[in-house]
Amino acid sequence: MLAIELQDIVFHYPSSPPEHALCIPQWQVPPGQRLFLHGRSGSGKTTLLRLLTGMMSPQQGQIRLLGENIQSLSPPQRDTFRAQHIGQISQQFYLLPYLSVADNIRLAAVLAKKSSAFLDDRIYQLLEQLDMPPALFHQPAGRLSQGQQQRVAIARALINRPALLFADEPTSALDEASTAAFIRLLLQNLATDTTLIMISHDHRQASWFDQSVALQDLTSVSKGL
Numbered sequence: 001m002l003a004i005e006l007q008d009i010v011f012h013y014p015s016s017p018p019e020h021a022l023c024i025p026q027w028q029v030p031p032g033q034r035l036f037l038h039g040r041s042g043s044g045k046t047t048l049l050r051l052l053t054g055m056m057s058p059q060q061g062q063i064r065l066l067g068e069n070i071q072s073l074s075p076p077q078r079d080t081f082r083a084q085h086i087g088q089i090s091q092q093f094y095l096l097p098y099l100s101v102a103d104n105i106r107l108a109a110v111l112a113k114k115s116s117a118f119l120d121d122r123i124y125q126l127l128e129q130l131d132m133p134p135a136l137f138h139q140p141a142g143r144l145s146q147g148q149q150q151r152v153a154i155a156r157a158l159i160n161r162p163a164l165l166f167a168d169e170p171t172s173a174l175d176e177a178s179t180a181a182f183i184r185l186l187l188q189n190l191a192t193d194t195t196l197i198m199i200s201h202d203h204r205q206a207s208w209f210d211q212s213v214a215l216q217d218l219t220s221v222s223k224g225l
């Protein structure tokens with residue numbers, strides 16, 4: 001079963017003319033692939049991730065994730081699918097600042113209905129693997145440094161062992177050393193069957209990944225978004 005399968009996708013924002021569309025005739029990503037997605041600014045990389053997470057739907061075409069046609073799911077079913085199968089990391093961490101580190105991660109498991117008796121153990125184990133000092137586990141997330149918050153965001157994205165992990169420019173605010181540390185941490189803590197798509201402008205990162213894909217190579221000739 002493929003992790004991601006796109007067929008005859010046409011998408012344009014309602015506020016834009018239909019001739020300015022993101023058109024992807026076909027794209028298949030096998031499970032466990034670590035893929036680096038790049039492309040010029042404004043070419044539609046974030047838009048593609050919004051389609052893949054079911055946050056937006058294409059006007060035409062089919063998106064299958066893990067064999068499931070996500071457009072055929074009702075909005076609540078899509079929310080559940082997203083919570084259970086998709087992890088996301090973005091430039092902003094979107095942690096709840098007044099909740100503790102552990103509770104920020106726990107919330108992702110509860111929302112995905114993956115809460116279990118072993119949840120706390122797994123949270124602590126993940127945080128330890130990410131080199132988070134145990135003294136911080138019960139501190140409010142808002143009191144952590146940027147680098148520490150980033151680790152919490154990775155742990156939160158991984159807690160449900162998602163089959164799909166989408167990272168949108170997570171390193172854009174980091175220096176070179178922190179970027180390398182971030183990618184190393186992420187790849188080391190990923191389950192072997194997790195499919196990762198990471199967007200970045202920085203081509204130097206491509207060598208860390210199984211495959212590097214330019215968005216313009218996926219799209220058919222059109223005026224673009």
Ligand SMILES: Nc1ncnc2c1ncn2[C@@H]1O[C@H](COP(=O)(O)OP(=O)(O)OP(=O)(O)O)[C@@H](O)[C@H]1O
Nearest residue numbers: 013015016039040041042043044045046047048225
């Ligand atoms: N909510 C929206 N409504 C209308 N147009 C939008 C919206 N979001 C993005 N766009 C437009 O769609 C195009 C693609 O945007 P998108 O954010 O997907 O590009 P990107 O490749 O991720 O860019 P960057 O590398 O600069 O982050 C841009 O022209 C942008 O102006």
